[in-house]
Amino acid sequence: MKLEIKDVSYSFDGKQNILENIHFHVGDGEFVTILGPSGSGKSTLFHLIGGILKPNQGIISLDSKKINGLKGHISYMPQQPSLLPWRTVLENVLLGSELAGIRDKEMAKALLVKAGLEEYEKAYPHELSGGMKQRAAFIRSILSPQELMCLDEPFSALDELTRLQMQKWLMSVWEENRRSVLFVTHSIDEAVFLSDRIYVLSAKPATVIKEVVVPFPRPRREEQLLSDEFFNLKRELYAALKPTVTT
Amino acid sequence: MIGRIIWKKGAPFFLLLLLLIVWESVTVLLKVEEWLLPAPSAILTEGIESFHNLSGHLISTTELALTGFFIGSCIGLLIAAILHLFPSVKEAVYPLLILSQNIPIIVLAPLLVIWFGFGMLPKLIVISLVCFFPVAVASLDGFRQTPYELKHYFKMMGAGRNQLFWKLELPHSIPFIFSGLKISATYSVMGAVISEWLGAKSGIGVYMTLASSAFRTDRVFVSIFLIMGMSLLFFGIINLLEKYFVSWKRKEGEKDEAGN
Ligand SMILES: Nc1ncnc2c1ncn2[C@@H]1O[C@H](COP(=O)(O)OP(=O)(O)O)[C@@H](O)[C@H]1O
Ligand SMILES: [Mg+2]
Numbered sequence: 195m196k197l198e199i200k201d202v203s204y205s206f207d208g209k210q211n212i213l214e215n216i217h218f219h220v221g222d223g224e225f226v227t228i229l230g231p232s233g234s235g236k237s238t239l240f241h242l243i244g245g246i247l248k249p250n251q252g253i254i255s256l257d258s259k260k261i262n263g264l265k266g267h268i269s270y271m272p273q274q275p276s277l278l279p280w281r282t283v284l285e286n287v288l289l290g291s292e293l294a295g296i297r298d299k300e301m302a303k304a305l306l307v308k309a310g311l312e313e314y315e316k317a318y319p320h321e322l323s324g325g326m327k328q329r330a331a332f333i334r335s336i337l338s339p340q341e342l343m344c345l346d347e348p349f350s351a352l353d354e355l356t357r358l359q360m361q362k363w364l365m366s367v368w369e370e371n372r373r374s375v376l377f378v379t380h381s382i383d384e385a386v387f388l389s390d391r392i393y394v395l396s397a398k399p400a401t402v403i404k405e406v407v408v409p410f411p412r413p414r415r416e417e418q419l420l421s422d423e424f425f426n427l428k429r430e431l432y433a434a435l436k437p438t439v440t441t
Numbered sequence: 442m443i444g445r446i447i448w449k450k451g452a453p454f455f456l457l458l459l460l461l462i463v464w465e466s467v468t469v470l471l472k473v474e475e476w477l478l479p480a481p482s483a484i485l486t487e488g489i490e491s492f493h494n495l496s497g498h499l500i501s502t503t504e505l506a507l508t509g510f511f512i513g514s515c516i517g518l519l520i521a522a523i524l525h526l527f528p529s530v531k532e533a534v535y536p537l538l539i540l541s542q543n544i545p546i547i548v549l550a551p552l553l554v555i556w557f558g559f560g561m562l563p564k565l566i567v568i569s570l571v572c573f574f575p576v577a578v579a580s581l582d583g584f585r586q587t588p589y590e591l592k593h594y595f596k597m598m599g600a601g602r603n604q605l606f607w608k609l610e611l612p613h614s615i616p617f618i619f620s621g622l623k624i625s626a627t628y629s630v631m632g633a634v635i636s637e638w639l640g641a642k643s644g645i646g647v648y649m650t651l652a653s654s655a656f657r658t659d660r661v662f663v664s665i666f667l668i669m670g671m672s673l674l675f676f677g678i679i680n681l682l683e684k685y686f687v688s689w690k691r692k693e694g695e696k697d698e699a700g701n
Binding site for chain 2: 246267269278279290294320
């Protein structure tokens with residue numbers, strides 16, 4: 195088991211819990227999604243896993259090692275691309291691995307080709323479109339050596355069409371490497387299309403209220419988005435999310 | 442279109458030319474005495490005639506200004522880095538930095554001579570004192586204004602304080618540092634001239650004092666124009682360096698303009 199979250203609670207002010215008794219796990223090479231409404235505490239959960247916040251209660255373990263409050267164990271992709279404006283695209287995608295003390299330029303170039311960014315190797319971030327920036331940010335997190343990748347709503351700022359393209363592209367890259375991924379989103383479609391398993395989070399305080407296994411075979415294809423099974427899953431997830439949205 | 446570009450780029454030049462023409466006409470028409478206000482043409486002639494004499498002064502002032510500018514800027518950057526990395530030091534020291542700029546140089550300079558003699562040291566102290574401040578303040582602003590989301594990414598990836606400074610905060614503040622350097626570069630020439638008044642063997646400051654006490658107003662104006670020229674030249678060099686080192690920022694700016 196890659197990541198295990200056991201009974202984790204957290205509050206900013208010591209009174210009102212933002213996260214309460216969170217319990218879930220991510221297996222080796224598994225793509226797991228946390229689905230929850232905005233403001234429920236998904237980013238806060240990532241900050242706990244990343245070690246910049248410490249849980250008030252519970253254990254976060256990676257490869258059976260407790261990592262409460264320890265930094266540098268995950269590869270992270272934030273909601274905004276967060277590329278350095280003074281670095282070229284190539285230098286930017288190398289940043290994550292550089293912070294961990296390694297640099298593999300050849301690998302970086304190969305991945306940029308796969309992302310259709312080979313012509314932009316020497317370009318600066320402001321010359322890229324929103325989707326291209328996110329692709330560069332994703333490559334940066336693939337190149338980071340930590341085995342678990344944590345992606346925090348990486349596509350929420352993109353328009354609908356670009357988002358679908360990005361999801362397909364992400365699937366194709368991920369299905370080749372099969373890293374363990376913890377993905378956060380508030381979009382039901384995105385969760386079902388990408389994940390092996392989905393945890394649904396309630397709001398205020400956030401806790402896991404449902405676990406769903408996505409049965410579709412891989413590689414995933416767009417046609418699956420139109421199948422009955424897909425709609426049934428969506429309905430199930432919607433029903434689980436609904437009470438948390440209305441209250 | 443081309444006419445507009447020439448007008449835009451050349452406007453300060455045309456304005457200066459106009460001013461000189463007015464000045465020349467006034468001195469000729471009103472028959473102003475040479476020792477009160479020499480005509481620009483007289484200043485130019487004097488400048489060309491004594492150029493041979495002047496070049497030595499020019500070189501020593503340039504050397505002094507450059508050395509002082511370099512030392513002052515390094516100190517400014519160092520102080521900014523220390524204050525940024527140790528916030529508790531910043532609270533104590535920052536007010537003192539501002540106070541340091543309120544010391545009247547004219548009063549301080551003779552004191553420095555009493556303490557350190559007539560060598561290079563008191564002069565370099567005077568120039569450094571005026572040059573470090575703009576660099577320190579600009580760099581501190583640059584460090585402080587590092588975007589939150591970039592810092593957040595670094596922290597989530599487990600970057601240490603060193604990595605955060607060298608890979609994020611320092612590169613981010615380079616455009617800020619250049620703003621500080623431009624101000625310091627122009628100050629450094631004035632600083633050098635003032636420090637030469639204290640007593641030096643050569644330099645524009647010395648030349649100026651001699652000319653002034655001999656009522657050679659034309660020579661005083663020659664030195665004034667030389668000082669202005671040097672300041673402009675320093676400023677231009679820093680500008681060129683900035684264009685080279687901050688090329689990514691320039692492209693960003695062009696994009697913004699095209700977008701509007
Ligand atoms: N630094 C903070 N101090 C206090 N409250 C915070 C802080 N950061 C986030 N919160 C609160 O925690 C809740 C969860 O925020 P967040 O984890 O960003 O949600 P999500 O990522 O699911 O949209 C929100 O109600 C927010 O107001
Ligand atoms: Mg969030």
